Amino acid sequence: MLLNKNIILGVTGGIAAYKAAHLTRLFVKKGAHVKIIMTPLAKEFITPLTLATLSKNPILVDFYNPENGDWNSHVDLGLWADAMVVAPATANTMAKMAHGVADNLLLTTYLSARCPVFLAPAMDLDMYRHPATVQNMSKLQSFGNFLIEPETGELASGLVGKGRMAEPEAIVAYLENYFNAHQDFSGKKVLITAGPTHEMIDPVRFIGNNSSGKMGYALAEELANRGAVVTLVSGPVAIETQHPNIQLIPVVSAKQMLEACQQVFQKQDAALMVAAVADYTPAQAEGQKIKKKTENLTLELVPTPDIAATLGIQKKDMQVLVGFALESDQEMAHATEKLHKKNFDFIVLNSLNDAGSGFQTDTNKITLITRNGQIKPFELKLKTQVAKDIADELFQTIQQKNT
Numbered sequence: 001m002l003l004n005k006n007i008i009l010g011v012t013g014g015i016a017a018y019k020a021a022h023l024t025r026l027f028v029k030k031g032a033h034v035k036i037i038m039t040p041l042a043k044e045f046i047t048p049l050t051l052a053t054l055s056k057n058p059i060l061v062d063f064y065n066p067e068n069g070d071w072n073s074h075v076d077l078g079l080w081a082d083a084m085v086v087a088p089a090t091a092n093t094m095a096k097m098a099h100g101v102a103d104n105l106l107l108t109t110y111l112s113a114r115c116p117v118f119l120a121p122a123m124d125l126d127m128y129r130h131p132a133t134v135q136n137m138s139k140l141q142s143f144g145n146f147l148i149e150p151e152t153g154e155l156a157s158g159l160v161g162k163g164r165m166a167e168p169e170a171i172v173a174y175l176e177n178y179f180n181a182h183q184d185f186s187g188k189k190v191l192i193t194a195g196p197t198h199e200m201i202d203p204v205r206f207i208g209n210n211s212s213g214k215m216g217y218a219l220a221e222e223l224a225n226r227g228a229v230v231t232l233v234s235g236p237v238a239i240e241t242q243h244p245n246i247q248l249i250p251v252v253s254a255k256q257m258l259e260a261c262q263q264v265f266q267k268q269d270a271a272l273m274v275a276a277v278a279d280y281t282p283a284q285a286e287g288q289k290i291k292k293k294t295e296n297l298t299l300e301l302v303p304t305p306d307i308a309a310t311l312g313i314q315k316k317d318m319q320v321l322v323g324f325a326l327e328s329d330q331e332m333a334h335a336t337e338k339l340h341k342k343n344f345d346f347i348v349l350n351s352l353n354d355a356g357s358g359f360q361t362d363t364n365k366i367t368l369i370t371r372n373g374q375i376k377p378f379e380l381k382l383k384t385q386v387a388k389d390i391a392d393e394l395f396q397t398i399q400q401k402n403t
């Protein structure tokens with residue numbers, strides 16, 4: 001459940017901070033990406049070096065990193081995260097969170113986070129049952145934050161009572177249960193095409209394009225994380241996926257991509273045509289490497305099969321087909337034309353005129369155009385975040401078609 005999840009672990013200044021090391025190790029073992037923010041006092045309880053080594057990421061404490069001149073953007077961190085876990089959460093930090101105090105990086109990130117927030121309190125029993133703490137915790141829960149109850153037992157003070165931070169295993173199990181319950185694509189089958197196609201000219205040369213596959217792979221992982229069984233038909237790319245819910249079918253040419261899609265399409269609830277398929281292929285691929293000659297070389301090219309249009313013809317009423325369009329001029333008009341021509345349910349438009357959009361980038365700025373003419377523009381976001389927006393629209397469209 002935690003594979004490829006982006007987790008911010010907030011560590012505050014209490015004795016239970018030593019447990020953050022074990023918690024980090026467990027998250028990493030589950031395949032999560034962990035970024036750790038420590039409050040200044042937390043550094044007195046556990047060294048940043050330990051946590052940096054275990055999380056494989058630099059530790060964030062200050063707003064500004066004087067060593068490399070970087071600004072640690074709490075907004076970017078908040079948007080990056082799928083979950084924020086504060087463990088241990090001291091009475092002091094929870095009090096500040098409950099009142100919107102923003103005097104350290106952990107608190108500003110908390111205020112910026114759009115993801116679910118989990119708090120694992122740890123303190124002495126009297127602090128834990130003090131009305132101020134009780135009120136703050138209930139206020140935080142009323143904001144939608146999750147409280148992972150502390151355990152009862154011997155405390156650092158020597159007193160016995162409630163206030164011992166939940167064990168790291170219990171915190172991991174809590175998050176796994178949370179994500180398990182948020183499986184809106186559970187039971188759904190989704191086909192995704194991704195990357196470029198390579199059309200072979202001879203055994204060593206091909207016609208291709210710059211598509212990195214990042215958008216298609218991000219969508220595959222997002223949907224797989226939300227419970228879908230994903231078939232990812234991918235052209236040649238440099239990225240990988242290890243997700244157990246993703247079946248990868250590597251292909252090279254447009255013809256192979258079409259064949260792979262047709263084998264599985266009938267059984268799918270939805271298909272997302274993210275691949276940048278070459279429009280032309282050599283009429284004939286030479287069996288041997290073409291030798292250099294002095295005269296000009298002319299290649300005869302023939303059109304490739306249109307995979308999306310073919311599936312658009314075969315599509316059953318319940319199936320959802322989604323297209324992608326990367327346009328450089330008259331973007332809306334061209335994308336809308338493709339939406340209808342290829343029988344898509346909605347199309348995802350990127351404009352080459354938007355900085356940060358398109359091939360090879362980690363970000364994308366999209367506009368969704370639906371069949372009934374709705375136009376939904378989004379801001380520039382990481383491709384992993386864009387994948388969430390597209391998945392949400394896909395979920396709604398599947399629901400509409402199936403009710």
Ligand code: CTP
Nearest residue numbers: 273274275277304305306307308323324325326
């Ligand atoms: N597509 C496809 N097979 C093709 C070409 C395109 O499946 N042979 C899909 C793409 O994956 C995308 C959509 O069709 O979802 C639109 O792709 P695009 O290349 O913009 O469309 P074309 O019809 O090739 O138009 P253009 O002349 O703009 O290249």
